[in-house]
Amino acid sequence: MSTVFLALQTNEETRPIIEAILQDNPNAVVDEQPAMVKINADGRLVVRRETIEEIIGREYDLQEMQVNMITMSGNLDQTDDEITLFWKS
Amino acid sequence: MDMQVAKKKLGLKERYAVMTRGLDWTPSYQKMEDIYPYIAYEGIKIHDWDKWEDPFRLTMDAYWKYQAEKERKLYAIIDAFNQNNGHLNVTDARYINTVKLFISGISPLEYVAHRGFAHAGRAFPGPGPRVACLMQSLDEIRHAQTQVHSISNYNKYYNGMHDFHHAHDRVWFLSVPKSFFDDAITAGPFEFMVSIGFSFEYVLTNLLFVPFVSGAAYNGDMGTMTFGFSAQSDEARHMTLGLEVIKFILEQDPANVPIVQRWIDKWTWRGYRVLTLVAMMMDYMLPKRTMSWKEAWEVYFEENGGALFKDLARYGIKMPKCAEQIALEKDHLSHQAWSTFYNYAAAANFHTWMPDEDEMAWLAAKYPNSFDKHYRPRYEFWREQAAKGNRFYNKTLPMLCQTCQIPMIFTEPGDATKICYREVDYKGDKYHFCSDHCKEIFEHEPEKYVQAWLPVHQIYQGNCFPEGTDPTVEGFDPLAAVLKYYNLEHGRDNLDFDISEDKKNFAEWRGQATKNI
Secondary structure (H helix, E strand, O other): OOEEEEEEEOOOOOHHHHHHHHHHOOOOEEEEEOOEEEEEEEOEEEEEHHHHHHHHOOOOOHHHHHHHEEEEEOEEEEOOOEEEEEOOO | OOOOOOOOOOOHHHHHHHHOHHHOOOOOOOOHHHHOOOOOOOOOOOOOHHHOOOOOOOOHHHHHHHHHHHHHHHHHHHHHHHHOOHHHHOOOHHHHHHHHHHHHHOHHHHHHHHHHHHHHHHHOOOHHHHHHHHHHHHHHHHHHHHHHHHHHHHHOOOOOOOOHHHHHOOOHHHHHHHHHHHHHHOOOHHHHHHHHHHHHHHHHHHHHHHHHHHHHHHOOOHHHHHHHHHHHHHHHHHHHHHHHHHHHHHHHOOOHHHHHHHHHHHHHHHHHHHOHHHHHHHHHHOOOOOOOHHHHHHHHHHHHHHHHHHHHHHHOOOOOOHHHHHHHHOOOHHHHHHHHHHHOHHHOOOOEOOOOHHHHHHHHHHOOOOHHHHHHHHHHHHHHHHHOOOOOOOOOOOOEOOOOOOEOOOEEOOEEEEEOOEEEEEOOEEEEEOOHHHHHHHHHOHHHHOOOOOHHHHHHOOOOOOOOOOOOOOOOOHHHHHHHHHOOOOOOOOOEHHHOHHHHHHHHHHHHHHOOO
16 A cells, blocks of 8 residues: 655644544554654544544644645545545555 | 523535535526636546535635634744844855745746636636635735745845846746746646646645755744745645546546646656756755755655556556656756756856865765766866866856756766757757657647747847847947846856855854844
8 A cells, every 4th residue: 555644734733633643543653854743654544533622622623734734645535523545546 | 691502513515515516506698618718628528517526625714714824823923033033043044045046936936826726717617626726826826925925034134036026037047937837827727737736736746845844944944934834734735636636537538538648747747847946956055954856756756656646547547757767867957957057157046156075975975876976076176166266157058948948958868978959840940858758748739839938049139138238339248238137236146155245244144143242
């Protein structure tokens, strides 16, 4: 499977998001670069709203991530509950 | 106290349907082909526009909300940067030349992208892509504006940026990025989406923004880093739009596949040639390097692009064939480009220099197959000559490639000792090309590319002197006249960094910032 990735700015808003992603995706690998955190995963990566809400203790709209996103790779699908990045082959 | 009962909100998918397709209507008293006149001539067949959906399912109301938040964050930081004399915190003043390259080479393209997406969005009968194009069009003008605002602070202190838009439309090497985008916006709406939306945004954007932005982060430039990240947060959406557009077109009709493949081949190569400037910036212009051009190409194109084209193989789309030649050039591209700018530093809007010993060692380590053999010897020779007072600024204009407009500086794929020349005869004229790929692009659309505004031809035809110039007077200095036309001042905006006002001022100001004088 090819690698999908998501890169976020390093800041207070993304810290719990990254924590949630790592909880939900055991295959995710973190690559910390200056001012940027890149999360790589083989084939598929899921960002779950509920996990983020548990960590931050408030309601969270996944569209808020738009503010801190740097780049990504893979096909994307977003619903109220999840953002999924994936390759089909 | 009354209990607040939360109203049942629509889910994301329903909201998206209501706010895009729900806002569309079928015209009753005008014909579709009159309203959307550009949609058929490229040969792309679309059967069901409703099959297109933005994977982020972003609607205009949410768009305004998040964009406003991005702007507030950005301007807070720009203010802090300016209030704190942030420009004195960069690694060394050579770094500022990358900012000059950015404002005159890239920011004007953001504005053209704004126009391009507005035009493409208007041309599409489907509400999904139309809304996504509207958002991207607004993003692009935001990028142009925020870049101008951020970099205006550098312009107060350093040279070469004072008339960047005027320069963009005139300076010889800036015709490379300019003509690239002009080529894209004068194509049809589908080709524009494949060229900029897919090939540039999805396949190549990481090579433009990530190196510039992380370069800024490594070199203490908080202003550029912040607008870079702010722009980049839109870029994830643009990439998704680019990929979605390609998948949508390919799924609509098998007859679309060969047309799209030709566009991908063409625009990957066109985009890559423009990135020559980025390659040189990464390997030579950042005092503190992030990664080499070669490494960036391997991570963001070979690995990441490889995954993308593997995924698109199910539609019958193949990796663009130019990838093979690019792989052969990756050991040479940045060195050949920097050598050229060092030669033509008298005619540029930024300063050049020869890498110092540490930098040569870095280059040799990053480019073990090429640097010591082909490039170090010429740099050492040039450095020696400069030390003896023989710094040579080339004033003879180079031959340009008719397609990419880069001087004919590139070597044969696989032979770094021989310049690559290709030519085509067309309607009694001879046209020159830097590569097989640029030649093929010309041969497929000669009527478009014979119209290219090539800076060197224009100078020789006398079109790049200030009004009233008489080139026949004795002692006429063509370069001086051209610089006037560019609105650049000889000795201030051009030549080597070592003798520049920028270097002198930066050292003085930094001294003042740390001492009580």
